Amino acid sequence: MKGNKRKIWAAGIAGILVASVGLVSNPAIAAPKKVTINFFTFTSVPDHVKDLQAMVAAFEKKNPTIRINVQSASYADYFTKLKTRVAGNQTPDTFELNYENFVTYASAGTLLDFNKVSAKDKTFKKSSYYGKAYDVFSANGKQYGVPSSFSTVVLYYNKDLFKAAGVATPTSSWDWSDEAAAAAALKAKLPEGTYADFQPTQFWEFYKVLGQAGGKFLSPDKKKALFNKQPGINALNWLVSKTANGYTPTKAQMGTLDDGAMFKAGKIAMYHTGIWMFDAFKDLPFGWDIVVEPGGVTPGNHFFANAVVASAKTKNADAAWKWARFMTSDPAAVKIRLAAAWEIPAISDKSALSIYLSKTPPANRAAVFEALKNPITPPVIRQQNEMQDTVNAWLEKALNGTVSVTEALNSAASAVNAILAKE
Amino acid sequence: MIKAKHGRTAALFIAPSFIPLVLFIILPMFAAAVLSFSSWDLLSPPRWIGLANFQELIHNKDFYNALKNTLIFIAGYLPLVYLLGLSAALALDRKFKGSSALRAAYFLPVITSWVIVALLWQWILNPQGGLVNSALATIGINGPGWWTSTSWSMISVIIPSAWKDLGFVMLILLAGLQSIPPEYKEAAAIDGASKRQILFRITLPLLTPASFFVLVISLINNFQVFDQIWVMTRGGPEGSTSVIVQQIVKNSFDYGRMGYASAMSMVLFLIILLITGIQIRLQKRWVNYE
Numbered sequence: 135m136k137g138n139k140r141k142i143w144a145a146g147i148a149g150i151l152v153a154s155v156g157l158v159s160n161p162a163i164a165a166p167k168k169v170t171i172n173f174f175t176f177t178s179v180p181d182h183v184k185d186l187q188a189m190v191a192a193f194e195k196k197n198p199t200i201r202i203n204v205q206s207a208s209y210a211d212y213f214t215k216l217k218t219r220v221a222g223n224q225t226p227d228t229f230e231l232n233y234e235n236f237v238t239y240a241s242a243g244t245l246l247d248f249n250k251v252s253a254k255d256k257t258f259k260k261s262s263y264y265g266k267a268y269d270v271f272s273a274n275g276k277q278y279g280v281p282s283s284f285s286t287v288v289l290y291y292n293k294d295l296f297k298a299a300g301v302a303t304p305t306s307s308w309d310w311s312d313e314a315a316a317a318a319a320l321k322a323k324l325p326e327g328t329y330a331d332f333q334p335t336q337f338w339e340f341y342k343v344l345g346q347a348g349g350k351f352l353s354p355d356k357k358k359a360l361f362n363k364q365p366g367i368n369a370l371n372w373l374v375s376k377t378a379n380g381y382t383p384t385k386a387q388m389g390t391l392d393d394g395a396m397f398k399a400g401k402i403a404m405y406h407t408g409i410w411m412f413d414a415f416k417d418l419p420f421g422w423d424i425v426v427e428p429g430g431v432t433p434g435n436h437f438f439a440n441a442v443v444a445s446a447k448t449k450n451a452d453a454a455w456k457w458a459r460f461m462t463s464d465p466a467a468v469k470i471r472l473a474a475a476w477e478i479p480a481i482s483d484k485s486a487l488s489i490y491l492s493k494t495p496p497a498n499r500a501a502v503f504e505a506l507k508n509p510i511t512p513p514v515i516r517q518q519n520e521m522q523d524t525v526n527a528w529l530e531k532a533l534n535g536t537v538s539v540t541e542a543l544n545s546a547a548s549a550v551n552a553i554l555a556k557e
Numbered sequence: 558m559i560k561a562k563h564g565r566t567a568a569l570f571i572a573p574s575f576i577p578l579v580l581f582i583i584l585p586m587f588a589a590a591v592l593s594f595s596s597w598d599l600l601s602p603p604r605w606i607g608l609a610n611f612q613e614l615i616h617n618k619d620f621y622n623a624l625k626n627t628l629i630f631i632a633g634y635l636p637l638v639y640l641l642g643l644s645a646a647l648a649l650d651r652k653f654k655g656s657s658a659l660r661a662a663y664f665l666p667v668i669t670s671w672v673i674v675a676l677l678w679q680w681i682l683n684p685q686g687g688l689v690n691s692a693l694a695t696i697g698i699n700g701p702g703w704w705t706s707t708s709w710s711m712i713s714v715i716i717p718s719a720w721k722d723l724g725f726v727m728l729i730l731l732a733g734l735q736s737i738p739p740e741y742k743e744a745a746a747i748d749g750a751s752k753r754q755i756l757f758r759i760t761l762p763l764l765t766p767a768s769f770f771v772l773v774i775s776l777i778n779n780f781q782v783f784d785q786i787w788v789m790t791r792g793g794p795e796g797s798t799s800v801i802v803q804q805i806v807k808n809s810f811d812y813g814r815m816g817y818a819s820a821m822s823m824v825l826f827l828i829i830l831l832i833t834g835i836q837i838r839l840q841k842r843w844v845n846y847e
Contacts, residue, residue: 242600389685
């Protein structure tokens with residue numbers, strides 16, 4: 135009798151256990167599995183941390199089974215940290231890359247081909263992105279990233295300094311000669327310690343000015359440096375002349391101040407810098423505006439793009455894709471980005487960009503889109519940083535007069551050719 | 558049995574410092590030695606390339622420039638920090654009101670972060686309205702460009718370095734001074750030796766073990782000079798303050814050339830090993846252990 139009772143109890147407990155296992159394994163009843171995606175960012179630091187949090191909140195609300203774990207580093211530290219994480223097999227599921235570093239990571243096989251996952255996404259349309267920005271992140275038929283933002287460099291000017299000097303403000307029809315004439319006129323009138331035209335002699339300015347001078351940085355097959363031809367000499371002469379003529383301050387004249395701080399302090403009349411400075415300059419006590427940069431023999435403007443990419447080793451490729459797509463092109467994310475002037479979202483819907491254009495300062499935000507009509511993308515190779523440092527070292531020598539412009543360019547070209555030979 | 562028990566206890570006490578030493582110093586050293594024969598961009602697996610990194614290093618002008626600059630830094634820094642440290646140690650080798658506070662004050666920069674020290678000295682040496690150039694201007698001298706000038710940049714790094722480390726050197730020498738038995742000086746004074754003679758014939762010779770320690774430690778540290786360069790000049794202008802460790806960091810993380818950077822590290826290791834070995838051999842000629 136006792137034995138039977140035990141058997142009944144045992145059967146009962148076993149039945150409950152089987153039923154509960156059945157409940158857990160039944161997908162219709164069990165809670166959906168939650169996945170966490172790491173997102174490593176540099177563009178949100180330091181000014182847009184809250185904007186990114188707002189994007190994450192909007193995404194998680196729309197996708198309750200995906201949690202985004204944001205990790206950030208400043209631009210100065212970002213790529214060192216990213217490389218060590220890749221080397222340590224700790225690559226974030228999703229992360230940001232700028233176009234300049236994209237080739238290095240794509241050629242090393244670090245990145246997920248988004249085509250594999252986007253094909254399953256029935257609502258995705260490639261045409262929702264700004265074409266050029268989307269295309270620069272593809273290679274060999276593989277889409278390694280979706281563009282999150284793009285930006286350019288424009289000519290900022292201090293209206294008050296122009297007015298005080300009695301010089302006409304810049305217009306979109308200016309070329310180098312107009313800029314040089316205005317700089318000379320300003321220099322004659324501006325007090326000591328205030329400078330007419332800030333444009334540094336370094337890699338980023340040089341390849342753009344080279345484009346304006348009608349030159350090419352590298353051969354189309356990226357096997358040879360071409361920047362030491364005549365357009366390169368003209369371009370470097372143009373940059374160096376600005377410091378030599380006293381329009382751009384030397385490093386000693388700047389001391390511990392950087393160029394942004396000098397413009398803020400009203401010590402620079404014309405300033406070549408990126409549109410990412412709008413937010414930093416919004417409360418300046420003097421009038422300022424922007425205009426598309428003056429061209430040389432041809433107009434030409436920077437085209438910088440950032441993308442969200444995913445690790446080739448991520449275990450959550452679909453979730454990574456959903457986040458990448460949302461963060462870069464979902465109307466909710468676009469709205470947050472535009473309201474915060476966090477660069478420009480790389481979307482094709484121009485009506486959405488009207489918020490961006492309507493904000494001031496600067497009044498002439500249309501110049502941003504005007505600049506993008508003649509885009510010059512950075513020359514990019516696998517050993518990008520080495521090439522940049524090498525070129526910068528010789529440009530600095532030309533600027534300081536240690537070597538001639540021609541000698542600097544020839545030496546830099548030889549050094550870059552040696553780097554290209556190892557690619 | 559008792560021996561084995563003692564051994565286990567000793568191992569237990571040693572483990573907290575021994576395990577990190579193996580994990581974070583010894584193993585990475587071996588890894589760097591192996592990596593120096595490979596090509597590794599951190600993004601894809603390392604590839605064995607034999608002696609190619611060392612062959613490239615032999616022909617690399619940037620490396621020789623960095624080695625030259627490191628030696629210039631040492632030549633400028635070492636005498637300066639030793640003389641300043643010795644002067645401070647001699648001045649504070651007695652009790653007077655405020656001597657403890659002064660010792661603490663001299664030591665304060667040693668424990669201050671290089672970022673703070675660099676900011677302070679960039680302000681002091683600012684070519685535009687900095688403390689030094691403003692002072693020079695009052696006597697009609699147009700101050701130099703300091704860290705923005707190729708001629709003055711290394712000096713702009715040496716001065717803050719000596720200022721920061723002066724307290725450390727002072728502390729070692731002070732300990733050395735205090736270990737000299739006072740009877741020697743008293744006996745010399747009774748025999749009519751002047752203060753100068755006591756200093757040069759008794760104090761300084763008996764201070765040589767402490768001086769030797771300062772020399773060995775400073776040389777090892779100086780060959781690895783990096784923080785101040787990274788924060789103040791990044792090796793510029795025109796590579797005039799580029800040093801070996803800065804080249805190693807640049808090649809490893811900026812250029813993704815970990816194998817090549819490891820080869821540089823190995824060469825630096827051999828240089829330090831050689832120089833330290835020579836110092837230890839030569840110490841018999843000038844270090845007096847009572």
